[in-house]
Amino acid sequence: MTKKIFVSMLVIGIVCVLAMPVVNASPKYVGVSKCKMCHKMEKYGNSYGVWENSLHAKAFETLGTEKAKENGKKHGIDDPQKSEKCLKCHVTGYDAPADAKAESYSMEEGVTCEACHGPGSDYKSMKIMKDREAAIANGLIVGDKETCLNCHIPEGNDFYVEFDYEKFYEKIKHEIPEE
Ligand code: HEC
Ligand code: HEC
Ligand code: HEC
Ligand code: HEC
Numbered sequence: 001m002t003k004k005i006f007v008s009m010l011v012i013g014i015v016c017v018l019a020m021p022v023v024n025a026s027p028k029y030v031g032v033s034k035c036k037m038c039h040k041m042e043k044y045g046n047s048y049g050v051w052e053n054s055l056h057a058k059a060f061e062t063l064g065t066e067k068a069k070e071n072g073k074k075h076g077i078d079d080p081q082k083s084e085k086c087l088k089c090h091v092t093g094y095d096a097p098a099d100a101k102a103e104s105y106s107m108e109e110g111v112t113c114e115a116c117h118g119p120g121s122d123y124k125s126m127k128i129m130k131d132r133e134a135a136i137a138n139g140l141i142v143g144d145k146e147t148c149l150n151c152h153i154p155e156g157n158d159f160y161v162e163f164d165y166e167k168f169y170e171k172i173k174h175e176i177p178e179e
Contacts, residue, residue: 027139028121029093031104032112035120038129039113047174051113054172059090059110071158089151093119111151116143 032051040048051057062068063080072080080086087094091107092115102121114120122128122138129135141147145165152163 026100027119027123028100028102029096029105029114029119030102030121030124031106031114032109033104034124035113038126043177045174045176047113050172050174056111056115056172057109060108061110063087063090074158085156089157091115115151116147117141 032048036048038044040046055062060081063086068080068086072078072083072086075085077083077085080090084094087107089111091110092112093101093105094107096119100119118139118141120139123135123140127134128138132140136142148163148165148168151157152168154160
């Protein structure tokens with residue numbers, strides 16, 4: 001191998017290594033099945049069960065109803081399940097780029113854990129989940145009123161119900177029981 005080729009290969013190598021963390025930098029939405037395995041356990045408060053029984057789990061389905069279609073018509077929308085105008089609040093991470101969605105992500109799951117807690121690919125391992133600081137450093141959002149206000153605003157929502165955080169949170173409350 002000539003020195004020139006060796007040097008250029010070395011340069012390519014370094015460029016690749018430098019580029020890698022950039023490629024892996026943005027965490028991906030992994031879908032609710034990846035949280036279910038741990039969070040359906042009673043010892044962690046069965047957040048999964050609470051979510052499954054909430055309207056958030058049906059938010060995509062809702063866009064397929066007659067009521068939704070009628071509403072869509074008023075805005076010149078044929079199929080609300082395909083319109084950005086409706087999906088942006090009725091599914092998780094609608095605005096996120098395609099490469100921020102893992103294969104296990106599905107729009108049909110509606111408004112999932114990750115809509116409030118952030119994309120989970122990098123924090124969902126047991127080792128990181130058990131260390132709150134590490135989880136937050138890897139993209140976990142704890143969740144508060146501001147999180148809700150990404151969607152619970154009147155603009156674009158013809159069915160808007162006055163948002164009261166305390167009252168609304170009570171309906172979807174999921175807590176880890178004290179030991
Ligand atoms: C391998 C098991 C496991 C998986 C998978 C998992 N978690 Fe967790 N999660 C835990 C454990 C354990 C805790 C900490 C419980 C405790 O504090 O005792 C936790 C804590 C949390 C917390 C509370 C953080 C805080 O301190 O406020 C949130 C929110 C959370 N998980 C969301 C998720 C979401 C969303 C997913 C899916 C993307 C997920 N978890 C996947 C095991 C898991
Ligand atoms: C990604 C958008 C989004 C986020 C973020 C979001 N919601 Fe929702 N929420 C919806 C949609 C859409 C519905 C209606 C679902 C349906 O009827 O199919 C809904 C419905 C609800 C309902 C049911 C209303 C009822 O009358 O029973 C409650 C309660 C609720 N959300 C609470 C919250 C709280 C509390 C937060 C923040 C912690 C939050 N939501 C964050 C989109 C969101
Ligand atoms: C800004 C976020 C947002 C947008 C945009 C949005 N929705 Fe919703 N939608 C909600 C929320 C939140 C609720 C639950 C009611 C509430 O708390 O305001 C809801 C509830 C609904 C319901 C259930 C109403 C009921 O009382 O049964 C239907 C149907 C619906 N939306 C259809 C649509 C359609 C169709 C579009 C697009 C034209 C759309 N939504 C756009 C946030 C949104
Ligand atoms: C609509 C938004 C929303 C959705 C959907 C949601 N969460 Fe949460 N979650 C919150 C908020 C807000 C809190 C409370 C944060 C606080 O005040 O400590 C919370 C708290 C938690 C906690 C900590 C409870 C405790 O006692 O400390 C865990 C664990 C958790 N969520 C897991 C999940 C999992 C798993 C899912 C999906 C199966 C999910 N959440 C779905 C908003 C949401």
